[in-house]
Amino acid sequence: MIVGASLAGLRGAEALRAEGFTGPLTIIGDEPYEPYDRPPLSKQVLKGWVPADHTALPRLRALDAQWRLGVAATGLDRATKHVLLADGEQVPYDRLLIATGTRARPWPNPAEAALEAVYTLRSRDDAAGLQQALAARPSRVLVIGAGFIGSEAASVCRDLDIPVTVAERGSAPLVGALGGVIGEIAAQMQRDHGVDLRCGVGVSSLEGDAGGHVRRAHLSDGTTVEADVVLASLGSIRNVEWLEGSGLAAGFWGVGCDAGGRAFDINGVATDSVYVAGDVARAPHVLYEYQFLAMEHWDNAVLGAQAAAHNMVNLEPHYRPNLLLPGFWSGQFGVNIKSVGVPPFGDEIVFTQGSVKDRRFAAAYGRRGRIVAAVTFNHGRWLEYYGRLIQESAPFPPPPPGWDRPDDMQPMPADFPEPGVPTAVPDVVLTGHDPNERRAEFRPRR
């Protein structure tokens, strides 16, 4: 059984069949739609290029599954191996894959969140509603929170020539994901494109008109923004409530599991029949000091689900880890931003290629003398090079690729809001071309 009928759920189901599983397969999803793709929602869909209902994920193989869409799982009884559904049904399972992902964090004041034209952006319906609101050409859009989704939405507003204000509590856009040095570049990019960017301020309240339509926002610095569409992009909440009482290691941080997707119980012991994948999973990563990472990225949902599915139907000597090197992409303000590794794991950054002025560069993140991540702006073809260095725990600053070097290659503080606590650094190499075939090997320090 698979709970969560989105990217991880679908790819997990396909992998089960590809692994030769021929038994009954049930897929439960609380959304009424067949699995669809979320990255286009804040990009092509908002722009009006692709209708929200044209985002169905391609099917990679026949599934012969029983789909239960539009009904949520509300409980898990591991003793009797049943999943409880919102309609009262109890569905038995032998092996369970939890792929319930995350949802958008709502605007915290429910009455204000209920005002007309206050949106969040996670689902197909959210995107359809916001796209229609943008197509009606509002006088100003207010985006609260300048993470990836907020920044992408602000970029679409400017593409559509709609005035937009972005309010960000941190010091710069993308600062949590990429640090203050890159955040400053992202801030300049927004301003160059005409965004009214306000950093270091929070939105205290939203105000509606007599008809219940949002009209203005009051900011923590005492200023007011007049806006008739508001997007609250405040990050995500993991969908774990249905697991309460199940005895699994589930909480606001996600569902703890091993690198092969086997869920941990509350004592941290791996279970035999419950697996986790995608945005809701949190697993230790060999390259990152075995710290538990929750990776809310597309690639991780696919590869995590494939590894978990493999382990669900194979015996222990053949278990497979998900050793994916984390990575993501984003398109905003005409720039293709790509990253590999875990940037917030680093505390230093160095520009290694290209030019910041031209918004075409590569930068590497380091920690304790090792490269741990890299980011590129319009320079994505070099990402593989940096990925290889990260997998080898190569020295930081990394050996420059010998091409396109900037004048100043001095490392500087990466300026993350809360740097992690250092522990030991393993020397690890991931081998093989197919990520599913990768195994960790420890090598002596060079």
Ligand SMILES: Cc1cc2nc3c(=O)[nH]c(=O)nc-3n(C[C@H](O)[C@H](O)[C@H](O)COP(=O)(O)OP(=O)(O)OC[C@H]3O[C@@H](n4cnc5c(N)ncnc54)[C@H](O)[C@@H]3O)c2cc1C
């Ligand atoms: C607007 C947007 C843009 C994005 N852009 C990018 C990008 O550019 N690059 C990138 O790498 N990633 C991007 N992502 C992230 C990427 O889409 C996610 O990593 C991916 O969707 C995770 O898949 P998942 O299956 O784990 O979780 P989800 O896609 O969240 O799916 C979980 C599913 O489970 C359902 N569910 C939850 N609880 C229950 C329950 N109790 N019972 C039944 N069903 C339940 C949910 O409704 C949902 O359908 C973006 C995400 C969004 C929202």
